[in-house]
Amino acid sequence: MHLLVSLLFSLGIAIAAILSVQNATAVSLQLFGWQSVPMPLGILLAFALGVGLLTVAIAAPLWPQRRRTSRRKRYPDFEEAEFSDDQKY
Incomplete structure (x- = not known):
């Protein structure tokens, strides 16, 4: 991903x-009467x-960041043992 960017x-x-x-060639910008x-x-x-x-460097810290939470905090009733891949059939 970083390589692509x-x-x-x-x-x-x-x-x-x-x-x-x-x-x-020389150009000049015109904006609201200013040249x-x-x-x-x-x-x-x-x-x-x-x-x-x-502008991006100054504004980047102002953007909200998504926090990563563990499954245990997101799903209090979740138990790892119920969904483990190590179950024997």
Whole structure:
């Protein structure tokens, strides 16, 4: 699973690098009347990636985590012996 995530992340970085090299012309962002300084698309992509990673790093501890509980706590009447695979028939 970690390998797949790493490969997809690497592929995304490679695509962003190729895109930024192919589009080296200066662009500027416009948002609600505000306009950024013209800069290459690759720098804007790197900045957006950095802001996204920083946002996720800050917000990740705020997301609730699922707690793992034992069967004994989830099912108080559960007995391991009743469902054991070691039973003789």
